[in-house]
Amino acid sequence: MPTDELIRHYPSLASADRSELDALPVISAPAGALLFDVGQPCQGFPLVLDGEIRVSRQSSEGRSLELYRVVPGEICLVSSASLFGHKALAATGVTARASRLVLLPPPLFSRWLALPAFREAVLGLFAERMADLTALVDAVAFRRLDQRLAAALLGRGHDVPVTHQALADELGTVREIVTRLLHRFERDGWITLSREHIHIIRSAELRSLAGDG
Incomplete structure (x- = not known):
């Protein structure tokens, strides 16, 4: 076990x-x-050493909504809530890329919560994750999908290697709607589309749309 690496994160x-x-x-x-x-x-409290975990919820119709991602130094809100409340997990965790992690067994997690530094760190990160989820709820409930799609495209550079399905999963909608909106952006001259790739031509227009409302 690379203990020094774990403590570093x-x-x-x-x-x-x-x-x-x-x-x-x-x-x-x-x-x-x-x-x-x-x-x-x-089964335990995950501590990520390397890689990334995507945590999401899926509807009965098969639609997926990404809640957050866990990278080294961060915690999984769903896992900690499950351990705190002694309840079943409320979301799905899948590695977004090759990952290494340590899983604290529930009894050890409970015992280490008696350590002031560990308890304060867990509760502090828990609060940060809750703020992230509150922002996600606001975005899903109160922003139009075209605004959210424009925001999702920004900050990735001018050449974005991504599938329509991946964007749909990220936004919690279906691929057909994302494809329709992307074609609208293309007709407006903001982007060009190719297989599993989006080239952004006019980021200012996307930024303006993302910031509306």
């Missing part, structure tokens, strides 16, 4: 028992691996 663990840290196994998972799913009991 999660400094609050410096006060934990070193032998317990050393004994934690490292889990390696390829991109696209299912780490946890809705309705399952939480």
Whole structure:
């Protein structure tokens, strides 16, 4: 177990028992691996050493909405809420790219919450995640989809390697609607489309649309 690497990403663990840290196994998972799913009991508290975890909810119609992503140094809100409340998991976690992580067993997580530094770090990151989700709810509930799509395209450079389905998943809608809006943007001369690729021509117009309302 690379304990020093774990403490570098999660400094609050410096006060934990070193032998317990050393004994934690490292889990390696390829991109696209299912780490946890809705309705399952939480197997532990994930601490990411390398890579990225995409946490999402899926409707009965198969539509997916990305809630957040977990990278090294961050926590999974869904996992911590499950452990705090002793309830089943409320979302799905899939590796967005090849990842390495440590899974704190529930009894160890509960015991380490008695450590002031660890408890304060977990609760502080929990609050940050809640703020992220509040912003997501505001975006989904109060912003038009074309505004949200324009915002999703910005900040990725002028050449965006992305599929329409990936954008639909990110925005919590269906691919057909995203495709329709992208073709509208193309007709307006803001972007050009090719297979799994979007080239942004007029980012100012996208930025103006994203900031409206």
